[in-house]
Amino acid sequence: xxxASSDVLIxxxxxxxxxxxxxxxxRFRVTVLAKGALNEGSTAWAQGGIAAVLEPGDTxxxxxxDTMVAGAGLNDRDVVExxxxxxxxxxxxxxxxGVPFAEEGGALHLTREGGHSHRRIVHVADATGWAVQEALQxxxxxxxxxxLLPDRCAIDLATSRHEQRYSGAGNVWGVYxxxxxxxxxxxxTARATILAxxxxxxxxxxxxxxxxxxxxxxxxxxxxxxxxxxxxxxxFHPTCLYNLEVKNFLITEAVRGEGGRLINPATxxxxxxxxxxxxxxxxxxxxxxxxxxxxxxxxxxxxxxLDISHQPADFVREHFPNIHEKLLxxxxxxxxxxxxxxxxxxxxxxxxxxxxxGRTDLPGLYAAGECTExxxxxxxxxxxxxxLECFVYGEAAARHIAECWDTxxxxxxxxxxxxxxxxxxxxxxxIKQNWTEIRRFMxxxxxxxxxxxxxxxxxxxxxxxxxxxxxxxxxxxxxxxxIELRNLIQTADLIVRSALHRHExxxxxxxxxxxxxxxxxxxxxxxP
Numbered sequence: 380x381x382x383a384s385s386d387v388l389i390x391x392x393x394x395x396x397x398x399x400x401x402x403x404x405x406r407f408r409v410t411v412l413a414k415g416a417l418n419e420g421s422t423a424w425a426q427g428g429i430a431a432v433l434e435p436g437d438t439x440x441x442x443x444x445d446t447m448v449a450g451a452g453l454n455d456r457d458v459v460e461x462x463x464x465x466x467x468x469x470x471x472x473x474x475x476x477g478v479p480f481a482e483e484g485g486a487l488h489l490t491r492e493g494g495h496s497h498r499r500i501v502h503v504a505d506a507t508g509w510a511v512q513e514a515l516q517x518x519x520x521x522x523x524x525x526x527l528l529p530d531r532c533a534i535d536l537a538t539s540r541h542e543q544r545y546s547g548a549g550n551v552w553g554v555y556x557x558x559x560x561x562x563x564x565x566x567x568t569a570r571a572t573i574l575a576x577x578x579x580x581x582x583x584x585x586x587x588x589x590x591x592x593x594x595x596x597x598x599x600x601x602x603x604x605x606x607x608x609x610x611x612x613x614x615f616h617p618t619c620l621y622n623l624e625v626k627n628f629l630i631t632e633a634v635r636g637e638g639g640r641l642i643n644p645a646t647x648x649x650x651x652x653x654x655x656x657x658x659x660x661x662x663x664x665x666x667x668x669x670x671x672x673x674x675x676x677x678x679x680x681x682x683x684x685l686d687i688s689h690q691p692a693d694f695v696r697e698h699f700p701n702i703h704e705k706l707l708x709x710x711x712x713x714x715x716x717x718x719x720x721x722x723x724x725x726x727x728x729x730x731x732x733x734x735x736x737g738r739t740d741l742p743g744l745y746a747a748g749e750c751t752e753x754x755x756x757x758x759x760x761x762x763x764x765x766x767l768e769c770f771v772y773g774e775a776a777a778r779h780i781a782e783c784w785d786t787x788x789x790x791x792x793x794x795x796x797x798x799x800x801x802x803x804x805x806x807x808x809x810i811k812q813n814w815t816e817i818r819r820f821m822x823x824x825x826x827x828x829x830x831x832x833x834x835x836x837x838x839x840x841x842x843x844x845x846x847x848x849x850x851x852x853x854x855x856x857x858x859x860x861x862i863e864l865r866n867l868i869q870t871a872d873l874i875v876r877s878a879l880h881r882h883e884x885x886x887x888x889x890x891x892x893x894x895x896x897x898x899x900x901x902x903x904x905x906x907p
Contacts, residue, residue: 395748398773425508450757594870737776758886
């Protein structure tokens with residue numbers, strides 16, 4: 380096993396991780412680990428944009444209120460005000476890095492998305508995430524103090540129990556990670572570690588998340604001793620392209636923001652008036668996702684239609700060039716035809732409990748982005764607040780590390796990874812079978828609409844599979860698939876346990892057994 384040391388270790392190379400790296404690198408040696416290629420995370424997949432108050436008719440108070448309403452009051456208002464207030468500066472810094480945000484008449488072009496009361500979404504056509512990822516990655520690659528290591532699959536946090544002389548302090552000293560190219564496990568140590576590992580979308584059968592979104596940071600933090608909060612708040616995007624050949628292609632919220640209408644293909648009529656007559660297609664995602672789910676089940680449909688063909692063709696092509704081109708390749712011209720869409724898992728609103736500085740419960744461990752529960756999103760993330768959270772908390776964690784650097788202890792001697800009692804697996808079919816089973820029962824039992832009986836069924840299966848996976852993990856050398864499966868089952872367990880704890884319907888957690896919202900607001904906090 381090889382070992383490497385740096386001042387700060389960041390696990391994840393998306394918006395949160397690279398923002399933190401760039402804010403630290405002028406003073407410290409920073410190593411960034413990516414599970415696959417540097418640009419394979421969720422950031423590059425983000426089509427919509429970034430929410431920020433930038434026009435005279437809008438206010439911070441409006442943005443805060445929209446966020447609180449979408450989050451069904453489960454948000455931490457102080458956190459919401461903090462993030463919203465930082466948004467304009469975050470946009471300015473991204474422009475300075477060269478992100479080519481769309482402009483109109485010499486000013487930033489702002490679009491509107493579901494749940495927003497004003498136009499406040501800055502974007503790069505319909506590929507904002509890709510442009511942001513490119514700019515951040517370009518800056519990180521050019522910085523001499525940043526080491527970028529792709530194809531490293533983090534296994535577990537290195538904590539005080541891995542010290543050669545156990546201190547009992549509970550610190551985090553880095554991670555053990557598999558080098559996917561060599562098959563060797565590496566120890567990466569640092570005085571401060573930041574988890575920016577993204578969400579847990581691949582726990583579900585249908586998801587817009589990239590292949591690597593298996594809840595790695597959340598599972599590792601839980602095993603190390605961090606509290607996890609609000610994991611039942613799993614966001615389902617209302618409009619994922621329905622296509623049996625091309626899976627997981629998202630149709631951005633902005634299509635509805637620019638006038639797209641949801642139509643039942645069986646009746647030929649718009650249906651959102653039955654579910655939210657005031658906001659219609661611009662209702663928050665949980666409302667729209669449940670409406671589509673209800674129409675599909677009521678009429679026995681495979682999908683519903685999203686139609687923006689009533690807008691001028693040039694307008695559609697200009698605003699959604701990438702989606703237009705992708706759909707044309709599939710035989711759908713969105714300028715004259717409706718788009719078949721279904722809901723799909725989209726965002727993990729719960730996660731590792733962090734404070735305003737991105738600190739977790741463990742000394743030396745920080746977290747930022749989708750793997751966290753900061754208090755921003757509450758029971759449902761408002762559209763285009765996700766990238767914003769990455770920038771604000773990536774910078775906040777970096778700032779706190781820099782301010783407190785002299786108080787962070789030096790890394791002690793950490794034990795090497797021990798493979799002396801394991802062999803190569805001769806049962807890879809176990810991994811494939813369990814992976815498929817988890818995602819299918821999570822979709823069927825822990826999806827958009829839940830019941831206690833379905834949740835209990837899921838929990839029984841999770842308990843059985845956990846035993847199988849841990850037995851496999853204990854006997855065989857780790858592979859990337861085994862690491863992900865272990866994290867997948869752990870994350871699924873956290874989601875189901877959280878859902879069973881909440882005896883109400885609030886935001887993204889909708890259960891037929893408790894259809895009403897309780898008068899008091901309480902986070903679901905799981906303690907290891």
